[in-house]
Amino acid sequence: MQNPLVQSSGRRFLKRLGYALLQAVLVGGLVGSLLYFRVPRTQLEEEGASPTLIASVSELIEAPERAAYDVRVRLLGEFLQRQRRLEPKGQDRVVVVTVDDDTLANARQSEYPGLASYPWSREITGAMTNRLVQEGASVVLLDMRFPELSPRTCALPRAGKEGPADDDTTFRKLLDQSPGRSALAFSWSVPRASPPSLRLWPYRVRVGVPAALPEARAQAQRVLAAQRPAFLLPEGERMEVWAGAEDERDGQLFAEQLGLGPAKVEERRARDDDHRFTALDLFVSLAEVEVEGLDPSRLLQVRNLRHPVAPLLSPQSLYGSATGSPDPDGVLRGMLHLVSYAPREGSYHVLPSLPLVAAMQQAGTRKLRYANGLLHVGEAYAIPMDETGYSLVRWETGDVGRSAGASVFRTLRAWNILSNLFETANGRPPRADHDLEGRAVVLTHTSSYSTDYRPTPIGKQTPGGALLAQALDNILQSQGILRAPPDMDLALTVGMAFVGAAISFFFSNTFRSGFGATLFFSVAVLAGLGYCAAAGYVFVKQGLWIAVVGPLAAMAATFLFTTLYAVRTERELREFVNHALGRYVSPEVARLVTRDLTLLVRPERRQVSAYFSAIEGFTRLSEQMPPEQLVQFLNEYFTEMTVAVRSTGGQVDKYIGDGLMTFWGAPVRTDRHAHLACEAAMKMHAVLQERQAHWQKVYGHRIQLRAGINSGEAVVGDMGSELKSNYTVMGRAVNLASRLEGANKAYGTSVLVGEDTAQLARDAYVFREVDRVLVPGSPGPIRFHELLGRHGQIAPRVQEMLGIYEQALTAYHQRRFDEALALFERGASEYQDPVSAVYAGRCRRFQVAAPAEDWNGVYALQEP
Numbered sequence: 045m046q047n048p049l050v051q052s053s054g055r056r057f058l059k060r061l062g063y064a065l066l067q068a069v070l071v072g073g074l075v076g077s078l079l080y081f082r083v084p085r086t087q088l089e090e091e092g093a094s095p096t097l098i099a100s101v102s103e104l105i106e107a108p109e110r111a112a113y114d115v116r117v118r119l120l121g122e123f124l125q126r127q128r129r130l131e132p133k134g135q136d137r138v139v140v141v142t143v144d145d146d147t148l149a150n151a152r153q154s155e156y157p158g159l160a161s162y163p164w165s166r167e168i169t170g171a172m173t174n175r176l177v178q179e180g181a182s183v184v185l186l187d188m189r190f191p192e193l194s195p196r197t198c199a200l201p202r203a204g205k206e207g208p209a210d211d212d213t214t215f216r217k218l219l220d221q222s223p224g225r226s227a228l229a230f231s232w233s234v235p236r237a238s239p240p241s242l243r244l245w246p247y248r249v250r251v252g253v254p255a256a257l258p259e260a261r262a263q264a265q266r267v268l269a270a271q272r273p274a275f276l277l278p279e280g281e282r283m284e285v286w287a288g289a290e291d292e293r294d295g296q297l298f299a300e301q302l303g304l305g306p307a308k309v310e311e312r313r314a315r316d317d318d319h320r321f322t323a324l325d326l327f328v329s330l331a332e333v334e335v336e337g338l339d340p341s342r343l344l345q346v347r348n349l350r351h352p353v354a355p356l357l358s359p360q361s362l363y364g365s366a367t368g369s370p371d372p373d374g375v376l377r378g379m380l381h382l383v384s385y386a387p388r389e390g391s392y393h394v395l396p397s398l399p400l401v402a403a404m405q406q407a408g409t410r411k412l413r414y415a416n417g418l419l420h421v422g423e424a425y426a427i428p429m430d431e432t433g434y435s436l437v438r439w440e441t442g443d444v445g446r447s448a449g450a451s452v453f454r455t456l457r458a459w460n461i462l463s464n465l466f467e468t469a470n471g472r473p474p475r476a477d478h479d480l481e482g483r484a485v486v487l488t489h490t491s492s493y494s495t496d497y498r499p500t501p502i503g504k505q506t507p508g509g510a511l512l513a514q515a516l517d518n519i520l521q522s523q524g525i526l527r528a529p530p531d532m533d534l535a536l537t538v539g540m541a542f543v544g545a546a547i548s549f550f551f552s553n554t555f556r557s558g559f560g561a562t563l564f565f566s567v568a569v570l571a572g573l574g575y576c577a578a579a580g581y582v583f584v585k586q587g588l589w590i591a592v593v594g595p596l597a598a599m600a601a602t603f604l605f606t607t608l609y610a611v612r613t614e615r616e617l618r619e620f621v622n623h624a625l626g627r628y629v630s631p632e633v634a635r636l637v638t639r640d641l642t643l644l645v646r647p648e649r650r651q652v653s654a655y656f657s658a659i660e661g662f663t664r665l666s667e668q669m670p671p672e673q674l675v676q677f678l679n680e681y682f683t684e685m686t687v688a689v690r691s692t693g694g695q696v697d698k699y700i701g702d703g704l705m706t707f708w709g710a711p712v713r714t715d716r717h718a719h720l721a722c723e724a725a726m727k728m729h730a731v732l733q734e735r736q737a738h739w740q741k742v743y744g745h746r747i748q749l750r751a752g753i754n755s756g757e758a759v760v761g762d763m764g765s766e767l768k769s770n771y772t773v774m775g776r777a778v779n780l781a782s783r784l785e786g787a788n789k790a791y792g793t794s795v796l797v798g799e800d801t802a803q804l805a806r807d808a809y810v811f812r813e814v815d816r817v818l819v820p821g822s823p824g825p826i827r828f829h830e831l832l833g834r835h836g837q838i839a840p841r842v843q844e845m846l847g848i849y850e851q852a853l854t855a856y857h858q859r860r861f862d863e864a865l866a867l868f869e870r871g872a873s874e875y876q877d878p879v880s881a882v883y884a885g886r887c888r889r890f891q892v893a894a895p896a897e898d899w900n901g902v903y904a905l906q907e908p
Contacts (some may be wrong), residue, residue, distance in 0.1 A: 053863055060613065064545035071605070072541030075598040076534035078105045079591050085369070085380075085432045086344045103372065108593040110371055114501035117377075117525075117581040121502060122442035122585050136483060137520045137864045138513045140455045141176065143489045145514075146480055147459040162493065166211045170218030172458065175465040179474075180481030182404045185227045185398050185516070186490035187366060187496070187509045191350045211267075212355035222362045224405060228352045229366035229398050230331070233384060236347035245288030246463050247294030248316065250308040252285040257552075258359075260285055261329055264321045266302060268354035274321045275400040278853070288312065325356040328385060331363035332393040333404075335382065340392035342431045343384035344369075362405055364398030366512060368498055369434065376498045378525075379515045381419065382433030399516035402484055406461065406520060417526060427519050428526035428587070436525035437500075437511065438518050438587060444503030444510075455514050458487070484520070486513045498787075525587050533591040537598045543571055544599035547607035559582050568603050589737040645760030652709035653721035653753060653801060654778040655694070656785035657685070657728065660748035662698045662702035669743060677743050678702070684735060688727040692720040703785075707773045710760040718755045718804035722831055725751050725795050752784025753831070754798035780826070785820060787828060791815070792878025795831040802829040812839050812854065814850050814879055818904045825902040830879065845875040852883065859894075861887045 047361065083099040143162070151159035158165060173184045184836035194211035208569050217227045251267060252904060254260040261283040264274040273288040289295035292309045299307035351363070364683070365383065368376040381397040396404070396412075409422030419429040429435040456478055488509025489496065496508035518524045528536075551564050575595060582588045659665065659681075665676055682704065686696050689706045693714070697705040706724070709717035732749050756777025764770050777798070784796040791814055802811040811829040818825050832838060832846075852867030865887035871880030 060549060060606075060610060062530075063609050064549045064602070065542075067602045067609075068538070068541040068545040071601045072538035072598045073612070075105065075594050076537035076543070077600070078102045079109075079533040079594045080530040082106075082530055084342075085430075085434050105594050105597070107589075109591060110373060110375070110377070113377070113589060114258075114375070116580055117439055117501040117590070118442040120584045121439045124440040125442060128440060136454045138453050138484045138486065138517045139181075139478075139480060140453045140486045140488060140509055140513050141172075141458055141461060142455055142507075142509065143458040143834055145491045147457050148464075149460045150491075151462070159462075162491075166190065166215035167218065168462075169487075170462050171213040171465055173226050174218050174221055174308055174469075175461055176480060176485050176487070177225045178468075179461075179464070179478055180483070181225070181485040182482050183225055183227060183362070183402045183484050185364075185402050185484065185486045185512060187229060187398075187486055187512055189229060189231065189350065189366075190352045190356055191231075193353050193355070193659075201402070210355075212353060216356050216358060217505045219356075220618075221359060223360040224362065227362040227398055227402050227405070228356065228361075229365055230327070230349060230351040230363055230395075231367045232346040232350070232365055232385075232395070233348045233367075234344070234346055245290065246312055247289040247291055247295055247309055248275060248286040248312045249299055250284055250310075251299065251302055251304060253279075253282060254285060257283070261321075261326060262359075263324055265354070265357055268321075268323045268326060268357070270301075271354070272298070274619040275316050275319050275320050276321045277316065286316075292438060303814060323357065324349060324351065326354070326357050327351040327363065328387075328393045328395070330357060330359055331395050331401075332385075333382075333396050333401075333410060333412055335394055335419075336411075336413040338382070338394075338412075338431070338433075340384045340394050343382055343394065343433045344380055345391075346383045346385055346395075349385060362401040364396050364401035366398045366508065367507070368511065370499070370866055374499055376500050376511065378434055378436040379511070381427075381429060381435050381515075382434050392586075397515070399512055399519060402516050403519040406484060421519065425519050425522045427522060428524040430527070433713045435518075436527065436589070437515055437517075438524050439500070439502050439514055440517070441502060444500075444506050453486075453510070453517070484516055486516070488512075497792050504698060523587060525583075525589055528588055528590040533594065536590060537595045540575060540595035541598035541602045544568070544576075544601070544603035545606045546611065547571055553635050568599075572599060574598075647759050647763070649757055650710045650713070650760045650773075651670075651716040651756070652707050652758045652760065652773055652777070653755040653804075654758065654773060654781040655689075655704075655706045655708075655721050655751060655753050656782045657704045657722065657725075657749055657751040657784060659702040660722075660789070665745050666702075668745070673743060677739070680735075680739075681747075684731045685728055688731055689724050691727065692724045694720060695771075698770065707758075707760075710758075710773060711771070718753075718801045719808055721753045721755070721801065722797070722809045724803045725753060725831060726834065729794065749756045749794060750785055750788035751795045752781045752786070752788065752797070753795065753801050754778070754781035754784055755800040755804055756780075757800070776821070779907065780819065780822075784828065791882055793830045797829050797831050799827040799829065802827075807835075809834055812849060812879075816902045818902050825900075841875065844879055845871055845880075847878060848875075849877065853881065856883060856887065859899075861890045861894075865891070 075377075077635060078101060081098055081102065083102055127171050148162055151162070151164075158168065162360040169186065169188065171188065176184050189210075194215070204306055252260070252263040254263055259281050260276055264276065267285070267287040270287075275286040276403065277284050277286055277287075287295075287298060289298060289309060295309035296307060299305070331351075351357070365380070367380075369378070369380045370376045379397050379399065381400045383395050385393045385395055389391075398776040400419075402426055404412070407422040407424035409424070411422050413420040414429070414431075417428055417430065418426045419435070420426045423860050427435055460478065461785060464476065465479075467474050486509045488507065490507050490509065494507075497505045498508055498511060500506040500511065547568050576592060579590050579592050582590055669677065681702075682699055689704075691697055693707070693712060694706045694708045695710065699705075699706060706721075707717075708720045708724075714720065728751070729749060732747060737748060754777050755776070758773040758775035760771075760773045760778050761769050761773070777800075780798055784798060788796055793814065796814060797805075797811065805811075810830060810832045814828040814830050816825045816827050832842065838846075848867055848871050851865045852871065855864035855867065865884055868880040868887060871877040872884055
């Protein structure tokens with residue numbers, strides 16, 4: 045009949061396999077679904093929107109995933125930065141010009157009083173922009189906001205005389221000198237702002253009847269620049285441009301300022317407001333773009349725009365957003381290159397980012413097309429972008445750095461540009477060539493007065509100008525970061541869940557030892573590190589952001605659950621084995637059987653040390669003691685002896701009457717089995733001495749213990765019948781240990797050991813040769829040794845006895861029996877050595893009848 049434990053192994057295998065697969069499917073599907081159902085950015089930033097349940101749960105994965113993304117961003121940045129150092133100079137596509145502390149210090153000390161305080165007049169900014177264009181800049185991105193009139197702007201004259209040019213007008217004229225080469229920034233917000241309170245203009249004056257809408261907008265811009273309301277009123281098939289006026293006289297004066305003759309002035313009607321053309325309308329008409337293949341309703345709906353003030357609005361400049369779109373943790377990882385402004389339901393105006401309009405200018409096109417996750421800028425550039433207009437920034441550095449260039453871009457101080465500007469204005473050649481030909485320039489402010497610093501993956505204080513420069517450079521390189529599609533992240537998560545289950549399933553058997561546990565967890569850790577390395581490689585080489593935290597969490601969860609199931613199953617099996625075999629074998633054997641069931645049916649040869657002990661005179665003692673008292677005594681005695689054996693890692697084989705059989709070296713392998721056996725014997729005798737007084741008082745008998753120890757090869761394994769089995773040892777070495785125990789009676793000793801045991805443990809214990817014995821069944825004589833104690837713990841009197849004993853034994857084997865007898869008699873009488881007494885008797889017999897000539901001192905041990 046086959047062992048029932050072996051019969052159930054196949055079923056246990058299938059149950060564990062099924063559980064592992066089920067966990068992989070459930071955990072992988074659950075965690076993967078959190079990655080699959082991503083909450084759109086538009087929903088996260090929607091006005092008044094509260095997080096949905098899916099968003100809240102998804103954030104548990106997204107938050108650490110973003111942190112893992114930041115690590116990869118820095119790794120990619122460091123990799124690209126090393127590559128950048130190897131590139132030839134002059135390959136900069138974007139240059140950052142920064143108003144820093146040094147620039148402001150030089151400006152305060154200059155001879156130009158207009159530079160003594162910052163912010164400077166807009167005229168200075170316009171002049172710097174022109175100077176950058178003259179030095180070759182293809183486009184200048186002004187990372188500055190102009191939502192209000194300049195403090196230096198004067199009120200428009202009312203007497204028809206032309207006053208001095210104001211700051212905003214001068215700024216606009218300077219930008220107009222380089223048409224299409226300047227890009228002004230605007231900002232947006234999702235919450236709707238309160239409408240501004242408007243001044244009441246009771247009259248209106250007609251300022252033009254343009255032939256086309258662009259011309260009408262241009263005329264309206266002149267009206268708006270004068271801080272008056274403009275109206276585009278339909279008149280049949282034509283459109284008339286009107287301006288607000290306080291009265292008829294004010295209307296005629298304004299018409300004269302615009303160079304018009306007598307103009308038509310009428311009272312303003314309530315329905316005129318339906319055709320009012322505001323600065324916001326003008327700005328939107330100038331800034332909006334059309335994108336083929338993109339649904340504007342999928343973009344973020346912004347409701348409030350802070351655009352350049354009306355006098356600065358002109359078709360000669362570009363307009364783009366510089367507003368960041370941070371993630372829920374406040375870190376800005378990308379830009380919304382496109383947003384949608386919807387003043388009315390169903391009316392969408394798509395507005396671009398500042399880097400995007402600059403790239404459009406570089407490409408010489410206003411055509412945008414969205415397809416397959418890419419935003420195409422004409423035929424020149426294409427960058428990864430999702431349907432909400434969001435694009436991740438691909439940083440080319442791993443740290444913020446000390447300037448707006450963020451360790452990536454060539455950075456120039458604004459003072460250098462001003463120096464060239466002033467030199468050329470005075471008719472002198474410029475001081476330096478800044479090598480700006482064909483390059484885009486970001487003009488920004490990074491002095492200690494600036495507050496435009498934003499947390500990004502490369503640092504908490506990243507200048508806003510650096511973000512714009514890097515976003516623009518990404519477009520010009522047609523490179524970016526693409527997040528993997530949701531179905532790919534789902535597949536990877538489920539796949540890693542199966543990996544975790546597979547590792548636990550196939551390697552859990554190794555968990556039963558220290559090395560195995562290390563191997564078990566090392567495989568899991570290496571699998572996780574391998575996935576991280578692969579994700580990092582894909583990110584660096586292909587710019588693909590695949591999920592890391594979700595797949596690793598799924599792998600760890602299935603690994604943990606499958607491991608716990610395996611541990612529980614093994615514990616149940618171990619409890620069964622302990623219950624079934626615990627009466628006959630030790631718990632250590634039961635645990636080993638649980639780990640390797642083949643031990644029940646597969647014997648093997650091992651180097652072991654066997655130990656046999658018995659109580660001297662037990663037969664007489666058992667006849668004198670009542671049964672209840674005898675059993676009580678044996679229980680106490682075996683408990684104490686077993687504790688000593690277990691403390692040295694030994695295996696108690698069986699109790700035979702008063703006898704105890706134990707062994708070392710199996711089932712747990714050890715090279716120190718002889719040492720452990722000797723140590724156990726010393727502990728047993730110590731316990732016997734400690735308990736002697738108590739036992740003698742309770743049971744009325746003094747207990748003497750005899751033991752035999754031998755080392756050698758033996759067969760170990762489960763032996764017996766189908767009804768009863770026993771994990772035991774057998775062989776010649778074991779039989780000799782039993783004989784040594786019985787031989788103690790002949791020599792008066794307590795612990796006799798075999799020659800192999802003495803040789804193996806001689807470094808730690810003191811032995812003396814007792815006899816050279818020819819054991820029945822043995823191929824040759826065997827030397828019996830007595831275990832006397834541990835090195836360093838032998839009493840001086842015992843050492844003296846050993847010295848005399850060694851001399852006597854030498855004389856005995858050299859047939860000098862008279863000398864040997866004298867020494868043995870001294871040892872027996874002076875030191876009460878029973879072995880010396882045995883040898884003294886032999887010497888007396890040899891004095892009477894000398895041994896044969898071929899005598900070699902070997903004594904023939906008789907069968908009992």
